[in-house]
Amino acid sequence: MKRKWEERLKKVDELASLYKRKPLGTVYRPQLSKPWQPRSVWKLFRRQAQAFNFVKTCQEEVHVFALEMNTEDGQRYYLVTTYTELWFYYNKEPKTNLMHGYEVIPEKAVCKLYFDLEFYKSVNPGADGKRMIAKLIELVSKKLEEQYGVKCSAEDVLNLDSSTDEKFSHHLIFLLHKTAFKDNIHVGNFVKTVLQPALVFIENKADAVILRGANSVVSRSSNATVDLDGSVVNLGTVKESSGEWQPNVQKVLENEILQERENSDLSFLVVNDKEGGKQLVVDLGVYTKNRNFRLYKSSKAGKHVTLEIAEDNKFVPKSEKNISVEEQYFLSSLVCNIRFSDIKRTLTCHTPEGKRKRTKQTDSKDANSPSGIRRWNYFSLEELLVYDISKYRWCKNIGRAHKSNNIMYVL
Structure with a gap:
């Protein structure tokens, strides 16, 4: 017994002597199991800003998730790690809080074209999501x-x-060949x-447009409308009080019908x-800075439905050495997973002129509201x-006032 104890002490002394000669670094980062994988970075933060500040100090290509x-307070923590290491732990059993994960799309980061589509089935019984x-x-x-000039299918x-x-809830990620958007x-x-035409269509269905002639008032909502299939109804009721067509009213009406x-x-x-109104199936509120976009195979906290490959999906990733098909789908789903060396063209699109004018008009109109x-x-x-902010819901990001969400100013 004494001999075994002496042998253990001798080994401890040898290790102590070794560490004195070759001390460990101030930050220890273990290697993942395979030599081609990056050094480990895995750090949690309570604040998103803290996570992004830490990213700036890292030599490795890390990202924020x-x-x-929990579902009680909606609190989110922010993880800084590499794509490779995230998948290494993300794909393991048993499932953990990693399975309620979101990719943070950084402000000004080159990214893929993506869509978030959703609608409630109970109020849209005839809607065909696949179509x-x-x-x-x-x-x-x-x-x-x-x-x-970019081709895709x-x-x-x-x-x-x-x-x-x-x-109904789907995400679409466009994987354009050697092409991405600026942010x-x-x-x-x-x-x-x-x-934009669909937004105008919703506006036209919601609001009656008054067309004024010399001696008459024509309301398209009651006198001349265009049905969902594009067919014109009630056109014959648009007449002057005297029974004659008003030329300028007719011309404007024809143009309005073509536009409709x-x-x-x-x-x-x-x-x-x-609420009984109309909206787009595409959520236009997801294109904001530092947006959280749910990860492939993740569910929302308290929910059990994960984001999976759709039945009507036609995209198949190219096979790569040392990467499983599941990991390829995961990497393809990441909006900001874009290598600089893989991009030959960055696309830009500035705010449409008409949208900018309408925003200014609305801003001016709302300036006198009791907010x-x-x-x-x-x-x-x-x-x-x-x-x-109270009593003021205009949001520049989506180009209209929120129906239920409030807004805030961040300085």
């Missing part, structure tokens, strides 16, 4: 070729599904430009919301002052 820990996706991909592919679009019996603000501008028919071509993207500050908070660590 958001993790939902919507197929036509949307066809539309976007056409616009990409027209505006940028359904085979270049990763289609992810997390639908439930209550809600997700430019992605949002492009999406809004493409879908063009806009109605995108009516397949219009769905009912829970105010409901409360304020100061975050000393980030040196941020946050004002919660």
Whole structure:
């Protein structure tokens, strides 16, 4: 017994002597199991700003991910690690809080074109989600070729599904060949430009447009409308009080009808919301800075439905050495997983002129509204002052007022 103890002490002394000659570094980063994988970086933060500040200090190519820990307060923690290491632990059993994960799309980061589509099934009994996706991909592919000369098809679009019996929910990620957008603000501008006719269609259905002639008033909502399929109804009731057609009214009306028919071509993207109004199946609110976008195979905290490959997905990743098919799908789904060496062209799209004018008009109109500050908070660590605004919901990011969400100013 004494001899064994002496042998153990001798080994400890030898190790102590070795560490004195060759001490460990101040930061110990273990290697993953395979030689081609990067050095380990794995650090959690309570604040997103802290995570991004840490990224700036790392030599490795690391990224920020958001993790939902519980459903009670919606608190998210921010993980800094590499794509490789995240997948190494993400794909293991048993499932952990990593399975409620989100990719943080950094401000001004080059990214892929992406869409978030959703609608409630109960108020849209006749809606065909697969048809919507197929036509949307066809539309976007056409616009990409027209505006940028970029060709793509359904085979270049990763289609992810997390639908439930209550809600249709899909993510689309376009994997354009050697091409990406400058950042997700430019992605949002492009999406809004493409879908502008559908937005106009919704506005025209919601609001009656008054056309004024010399001695008459014509309301398109009651006298001349265009149905969802583009057919004109009630056109014969638009007449002067004397029984004669008013020439200038007729000309304006014809132009309005042509515009309405063009806009109605995108009516397949219009769905009912829970309040009885109309909205786009595409969520235009996801193109904001530092956006959290749910990861492939993740579910929301408290939910069990994960984001999986859709039944109608046509994208198949190319096989790569040392990377499984599942990992390839995971890497393809990451909006910001773009190597500089792989990109030959960066696409830009600035705010449409008409959109900018309408925003200014609305801003001017809302300037006299009785808005105010409901409360304020100061975050000393980030040196941020946050004002919660009351009685004012105009949001420049989505180009309209929020229906239920409030807004805040961050200084």
